[in-house]
Amino acid sequence: MELFHNPNIDWLGKKWYFLGFSLVFSIAGILSMAFWHHVPLGVDFKGGTQIRVDFTQMPNEEHVRHAMDQAGVRDFTIQRVSDPSGHAANKVIISLPESTATDTAHDAGREAVEHALSANYHDSAFTIEQVQIVGPTAGKQLQEQAIEATLYSLLGMLIYLWFRFELIYGVAAVAAVFHDTLITIGAFSLTNKEITLTVIAAILTLIGYSMNDTIVVFDRIRENLALSRREPLGDLVNRSINQTLSRTVISSGLTFMTVLCLYLFGGEVLNGFSFALVVGILIGTYSSIAVAAPMLVAYQEWRAKRGKTAVLPAAKRART
Amino acid sequence: MGKNLTAKAAFIVGILLVFVFGFLGIPHGGLKQSILRHINLGLDLKGGVHLVLQVHVAEAVTSTTDHDVARLEADLQKAGITGATVGKTDPANPETIVVSGIPPTKLADARGVLEGNDYANYDVATNSAGNSTLTMKPSAIADLNLRTLNTSIDTIRERIDKLGVTEPQIQKYGLGENEILVELPGVKDPAEVEDVIQSTAKLSIHAVVGGPYGTDAEALQANNGAIPPDSMLMHGSGSAGMPDQVWLLKRNSEVEGTDFRDAQPSTDQNGRPNIHFTLTTEAGDRFYKYTSTHSKSSATPGSMAILLDNKVREVASIDGAIRDNGEITGGFTKQQASDLSLMLRTGALPASISYLETRVVGPSLGAASIRQGVIAAVAGMLAVMIFMLIYYKGAGINADLALILNLVILLGFMGFAGATLTLPGIAGVILTIGMGVDSNVLIFERIREELRNGKSTPVAVQQGFAHAWTTIFDTHVTTIVSAAILFLFGSGPVQGFAVTLVFGLLANLFTAVYVSRVIFDAILERKERGATLSI
Numbered sequence: 001m002e003l004f005h006n007p008n009i010d011w012l013g014k015k016w017y018f019l020g021f022s023l024v025f026s027i028a029g030i031l032s033m034a035f036w037h038h039v040p041l042g043v044d045f046k047g048g049t050q051i052r053v054d055f056t057q058m059p060n061e062e063h064v065r066h067a068m069d070q071a072g073v074r075d076f077t078i079q080r081v082s083d084p085s086g087h088a089a090n091k092v093i094i095s096l097p098e099s100t101a102t103d104t105a106h107d108a109g110r111e112a113v114e115h116a117l118s119a120n121y122h123d124s125a126f127t128i129e130q131v132q133i134v135g136p137t138a139g140k141q142l143q144e145q146a147i148e149a150t151l152y153s154l155l156g157m158l159i160y161l162w163f164r165f166e167l168i169y170g171v172a173a174v175a176a177v178f179h180d181t182l183i184t185i186g187a188f189s190l191t192n193k194e195i196t197l198t199v200i201a202a203i204l205t206l207i208g209y210s211m212n213d214t215i216v217v218f219d220r221i222r223e224n225l226a227l228s229r230r231e232p233l234g235d236l237v238n239r240s241i242n243q244t245l246s247r248t249v250i251s252s253g254l255t256f257m258t259v260l261c262l263y264l265f266g267g268e269v270l271n272g273f274s275f276a277l278v279v280g281i282l283i284g285t286y287s288s289i290a291v292a293a294p295m296l297v298a299y300q301e302w303r304a305k306r307g308k309t310a311v312l313p314a315a316k317r318a319r320t
Numbered sequence: 321m322g323k324n325l326t327a328k329a330a331f332i333v334g335i336l337l338v339f340v341f342g343f344l345g346i347p348h349g350g351l352k353q354s355i356l357r358h359i360n361l362g363l364d365l366k367g368g369v370h371l372v373l374q375v376h377v378a379e380a381v382t383s384t385t386d387h388d389v390a391r392l393e394a395d396l397q398k399a400g401i402t403g404a405t406v407g408k409t410d411p412a413n414p415e416t417i418v419v420s421g422i423p424p425t426k427l428a429d430a431r432g433v434l435e436g437n438d439y440a441n442y443d444v445a446t447n448s449a450g451n452s453t454l455t456m457k458p459s460a461i462a463d464l465n466l467r468t469l470n471t472s473i474d475t476i477r478e479r480i481d482k483l484g485v486t487e488p489q490i491q492k493y494g495l496g497e498n499e500i501l502v503e504l505p506g507v508k509d510p511a512e513v514e515d516v517i518q519s520t521a522k523l524s525i526h527a528v529v530g531g532p533y534g535t536d537a538e539a540l541q542a543n544n545g546a547i548p549p550d551s552m553l554m555h556g557s558g559s560a561g562m563p564d565q566v567w568l569l570k571r572n573s574e575v576e577g578t579d580f581r582d583a584q585p586s587t588d589q590n591g592r593p594n595i596h597f598t599l600t601t602e603a604g605d606r607f608y609k610y611t612s613t614h615s616k617s618s619a620t621p622g623s624m625a626i627l628l629d630n631k632v633r634e635v636a637s638i639d640g641a642i643r644d645n646g647e648i649t650g651g652f653t654k655q656q657a658s659d660l661s662l663m664l665r666t667g668a669l670p671a672s673i674s675y676l677e678t679r680v681v682g683p684s685l686g687a688a689s690i691r692q693g694v695i696a697a698v699a700g701m702l703a704v705m706i707f708m709l710i711y712y713k714g715a716g717i718n719a720d721l722a723l724i725l726n727l728v729i730l731l732g733f734m735g736f737a738g739a740t741l742t743l744p745g746i747a748g749v750i751l752t753i754g755m756g757v758d759s760n761v762l763i764f765e766r767i768r769e770e771l772r773n774g775k776s777t778p779v780a781v782q783q784g785f786a787h788a789w790t791t792i793f794d795t796h797v798t799t800i801v802s803a804a805i806l807f808l809f810g811s812g813p814v815q816g817f818a819v820t821l822v823f824g825l826l827a828n829l830f831t832a833v834y835v836s837r838v839i840f841d842a843i844l845e846r847k848e849r850g851a852t853l854s855i
């Protein structure tokens with residue numbers, strides 16, 4: 001069985017469509033981050049209190065709201081929990097803003113909510129499934145740490161690719177991964193899904209995955225460059241993408257299938273996490289073909305225009 | 321099978337057994353129990369309380385310099401230097417002690433004291449007017465901070481142990497020297513734990529200089545508008561049921577938390593809960609000296625105040641000399657008396673703390689996460705395996721075996737290394753599965769390509785592996801590099817992801833390349849020359 005028999009698709013010829021596509025999604029995400037839902041950070045990063053309550057019966061949201069009001073809990077939000085299929089569960093998440101979780105009066109909010117619930121419901125009518133209280137300093141610290149760790153690891157990849165290929169390969173791969181991350185975070189902003197620590201893990205997964213995809217294509221370009229030095233770079237890149245196309249579609253398709261299983265059967269705790277992966281795998285696969293490879297060609301054309309010698313054909317030979 | 325191949329196959333089976341042992345051990349009590357004994361589950365999967373707390377280490381610096389102020393005064397006096405004032409002028413710089421007013425004739429003597437070994441932790445600067453500034457050395461501050469953190473960890477550990485929590489984890493956290501992570505599996509209610517940890521139970525006994533007064537202003541008035549430098553004003557009821565009052569107390573204590581050898585909840589003659597304490601021998605001697613010179617019948621009768629967390633709990637006149645046994649009454653409830661004795665037994669925290677993060681995961685939520693995570697992972701893996709069989713036929717078996725072996729080795733690694741599987745760790749597993757399949761797809765597609773180009777089967781296999789290896793090597797090393805960096809700079813969940821990813825990818829280099837190759841070779845060896853391969 002074979003998916004593609006000697007495909008001969010002119011990928012680079014479609015680069016304006018790709019650019020348009022990438023721009024539309026990036027800009028939509030950026031606009032949403034700037035003006036609409038912003039970056040919907042979860043309690044992990046924003047600080048605050050989040051309490052997940054499991055009721056034995058479908059809770060009446062108004063009743064819960066009333067209970068909180070009566071107990072003097074301020075500025076809370078109540079969010080119904082539902083799994084990816086939209087099926088509502090008997091669960092609500094009560095969130096309190098950052099101001100209720102100062103480093104000193106850490107869990108005043110939790111106590112107030114627990115008090116309100118037990119005053120208005122039988123103790124057997126609900127269980128508190130999860131409590132997260134993150135002080136403002138801790139939230140900020142986690143935020144900085146996640147960003148720092150991600151940037152350092154991108155830098156590490158860049159250096160490794162520089163060492164193994166050429167700097168431009170590293171730059172193109174990192175740019176593609178950055179593009180994926182931007183669009184994925186944009187998707188979270190557009191759908192107003194909370195970005196939590198587990199979502200960060202998912203984004204890291206997608207970075208690893210997208211990088212993997214890009215390197216496969218780059219490796220083939222490098223190999224072909226070593227074999228045929230006369231072929232125009234555009235044709236060679238197209239040929240390389242086509243040669244690895246079966247692999248790209250199969251690998252991505254299979255990973256996508258795994259991730260889709262996680263999204264559909266993984267339950268609502270993993271919802272944000274698997275959502276990031278579903279979006280990320282699609283966009284990561286796309287970007288290695290539509291962003292990373294064209295960047296190599298564009299770079300070489302730019303150098304040629306400035307009268308410099310092309311750097312790509314001199315790419316180091318594969319050696320392991 | 322050739323000799324070489326037999327050896328390789330034996331090697332693979334050996335590896336397999338070792339790693340199965342890594343996560344199963346010698347199985348007893350069911351498969352699930354056996355696995356759970358060897359694989360640590362994170363609190364997000366197991367349920368429990370996760371606390372991150374911050375130790376205010378600067379307090380330890382303040383209290384150390386406070387003590388050194390008193391020590392320095394005494395030492396200067398001993399050296400015959402009178403008229404000097406020793407004190408801390410700037411509350412924002414608790415590490416600085418200022419000595420002023422040293423008579424010009426005594427400057428050399430004073431320098432001898434200040435620059436002596438007793439104050440080696442300080443940098444001494446003397447200006448032309450003869451005023452000296454002692455600043456605690458940065459290295460000494462760092463030492464003290466670390467010691468404060470370590471003592472805090474020990475104290476918290478003892479307190480948690482006495483609460484009876486099984487398998488608690490208490491460790492340094494983050495990059496600084498002031499954060500502690502406390503993980504308590506199976507605990508549902510963080511409130512009690514937080515209270516027990518947080519109570520500083522800083523207990524000390526001080527000599528009463530004056531009071532009680534109604535307010536601070538009254539106290540100041542009674543002392544000619546200024547508090548003597550060796551004293552402090554403290555508030556509290558002084559005995560059960562009394563309103564808040566103010567006392568003037570000696571700043572340095574006669575007895576403090578670390579002097580207690582034991583403390584037990586008990587009741588006084590009226591049946592009220594109190595705390596019975598025993599002092600260490602050394603402190604007992606000291607206390608005896610103090611109480612006997614200040615008892616009712618002595619020439620200088622006095623009273624003492626018991627301070628708990630900077631509140632006056634009890635003020636008592638000294639009836640007679642006390643050596644190493646005593647009682648504290650202070651209007652406690654039974655629970656308070658028992659909590660307080662626990663804290664006195666385990667020692668006071670060297671500095672106060674505050675909470676940065678509290679996370680509680682109920683056991684049902686954790687179990688649901690595992691169940692759904694496992695179902696999803698298994699479903700995904702089955703789908704992948706079936707596809708590989710259909711698409712690559714015979715070679716699909718190689719891939720499927722490699723995939724299973726990969727998972728076995730990954731779990732075994734985690735068991736051996738004592739690593740913790742978390743929810744983000746499952747993400748790492750998924751990426752591993754993805755990259756594992758990808759390695760095989762890369763190889764198989766390459767072999768197919770070589771076959772299409774008319775190469776003979778053995779050559780195609782050999783070339784396919786050789787070509788794909790470069791790519792596999794690059795993708796794996798890139799990802800391992802980034803995972804290693806994530807492990808170094810990331811926090812808990814991000815690290816959980818990095819750990820599984822690194823283990824998974826290392827396993828994958830072995831299974832997808834080496835094992836898969838051995839299987840191919842074994843198949844090829846049995847076939848006639850020129851036979852085709854099922855791929």
